[in-house]
Amino acid sequence: MTQSVVVQVGQCGNQIGCCFWDLALREHAAVNQKGIYDEAISSFFRNVDTRVVGDGGSISKGKICSLKARAVLIDMEEGVVNEILQGPLRDVFDTKQLITDISGSGNNWAVGHRVFGSLYQDQILEKLRKSAEHCDCLQCFFIIHSMGGGTGSGLGTFLLKMLEDEFPEVYRFVTSIYPSVEYHLYPLFLIASLLMFFPRKSLFDIISKIDLMVNSGKLGTTVKPKSLVTSSSGALKTRHKKPFDAMNNIVANLLLNLTSSARFEGSLNMDLNEISMNLVPFPQLHYLVSSLTPLYTLTDVNIPPRRLDQMFSDAFSKDHQLLRADPKHSLYLACALMVRGNVQISDVRRNIERLKPSLQFVSWNQEGWKTSLCSIPPVGHSHSLLALANNTCVKPTFMELKERFMRLYTKKAHLHHYLQVEGMEESCFTEAVSSLSALIQEYNQLDATKNMPVQDLPRLSIAM
Known part of the structure; x- marks a missing residue:
């Protein structure tokens, strides 16, 4: 059985990560009601009490007696990590696997990359190695962070380079939240396995649409008063609802579905x-567009079952994409x-054949489909679908990102805040723009x- 380690960096990364662990525990508790430590749980949790290997520590109702998350928590401002350690999941995290500053x-x-990267490099490496030592077969690092701050963006990209150097054979799956306007165009994302x-x-x-449906009564009584869609109740010890809680919850649910085959049995499981x-034919083009249906795959929301075919149609509709894009009007490299x-494999094949005429794949990968069937649905649902597409529809997002960057950079706005940090040079920005421009060109x-007919296809530089 393979294991994965989750590395949560910065405020956003730790909040999303904590939500993921909360939902994962609920899911395992619903499936493994006897609380026996088994292979499914071992994929993301380790047992710290060998005396209960046979009987298992009870995981019912989210109470963990002997489980520790395979996680490393990093934040240079200790507020969120302290919240986690005071919340319901405080016993799930190994305090020896935390790195904080004040x-x-x-x-x-x-500051995050140059200052804290150098300052905490040895400590981070020690925690990563310790996490790897606890795994029988380490398969993947999940890095969760935001590009909108200092620690998540700066230290997060520093961490990526460290993982490539120290664990070159281990996959690096990056989940990144992007802000509206930033200088953070660092080219280190080229070394991620998948982003x-x-x-x-x-x-x-998406949350605004959900709120509109809730307030209009279209969902009826299906959303409970303390649903994670509408409140911050859950893994974090918070007094007030925060506007980003529901957004974090959507990303956490995506990770829950992404890792389902690694955690549960299925007739057609997909290894990470x-x-x-299957989805990254060229190393540089590892940016995936995701869609999740139903969007309300939460443990405390009861949605009436939808027709199976409708679920597949939704996965390719613009409204269900977690990126503002319409993949149907762009080119698929793989899906x-x-x-x-x-759900039966015949249902999947039938829907693929039904949808194929409306989707355009590259000529050299017309059958670029990969399918996975996990027998365990999200709690409270009959079935769900996560679609991951390598699609050229991400290009406008990168073009918009470059345009916003250049508006700041041409005016040298705020540039002095970065250049005053030792070791930071303006060439870092020009290299970042060059990397992004090259990506857009690909x-x-x-x-x-x-x-274009196959015989007329030019040789792509990305294939060289």
């Missing part, structure tokens, strides 16, 4: 390494469908091959 990175990428990025504005739009192998619940090359 000053914070001041929303400065350079799922979520502009905060896209998540906000298969996702990268993975991760289905949970009582997608332009692919888009240019639409409707």
Whole structure:
């Protein structure tokens, strides 16, 4: 059985990560009601009390007697980590696997990367190695962070480089939340195995739609008063609802579905390494567009079952994308469908054949589908679907990101805050712009091959 380690960096990364662990525990508790420590639980949790291997520590109702999350928590401002340690999940995290400071990175990428990266490099490496030693077969690091601050962005990219150097054979799955305007265009994301990025504005739009449905009564009584959709009740000890709680919950649910095959049995399970192998034909083009249906896959929301075919249609509709894009009007390099619940492979194949005419794949990968069937559905649902697509529809997002960056950079706005940090040079910014421009050009090359006969296809630079 393979194991994975979750590395939570910065305020956003730790909040999303904590939500993921809360939902994962609820899910395992619903499936493994006897609380026996088994292979499913061992994929993301380790047992620290060998006396209960046979009987198992009770995991019912989220109470853990002997489980520790395979996680490393990092934040240069200790507030959120302290909240976690005072909350319901405080016993789930190993206090020896936490790294905090009190000053914070001041929303400065350079401080997080140059200052704290160097200062905490040895400590971070020690925690990572310790986590790896607790795994029988380490398969993947999940890095959760935001590019909107100093620690998550700066120290997060420093961490990525460290993982590539120290664990080159282990996959690196990055979940990144992007802000509206930033200088953070660091090219180190080229060394991730796979990256799922979520502009905060896209998540906000989805939550606004959910709120509208809740307030209009369209969901009826299906949303409970303390649902994670509408409140911050859950893993964190908080007094007031925070506007980003529901957004964090959507990302956590995506991770829950992404890791379902690693945690539970299924008739057609998909290894985490298969996702990268099948969806990333070129190392640089590892940015995935994700959609989740139903969007309300929460343990405390009861949604009437939808028709199975409708679920597949929703996964390819613009409204269900977690990125503001419409993949149907762009070019697919590959697509993975991760289905949970009582769904047959014949249902999946039938829906793929039904949808294929409306989707355009690159000529050299017309059958670029990867499917997964996990028999355990999300709690409270009959089935769910996570679609991951490598699609050129991400290009406009990168173009918009570059445009916003250049508006700041041409005016040298706020640049002195970065350049005053020792070791930070202006060439870092020009290299970042160059890397982003090259990435956009790669997608332009692919888009240019639409409707082009195979014999006329140019040789792509990304394939060299």
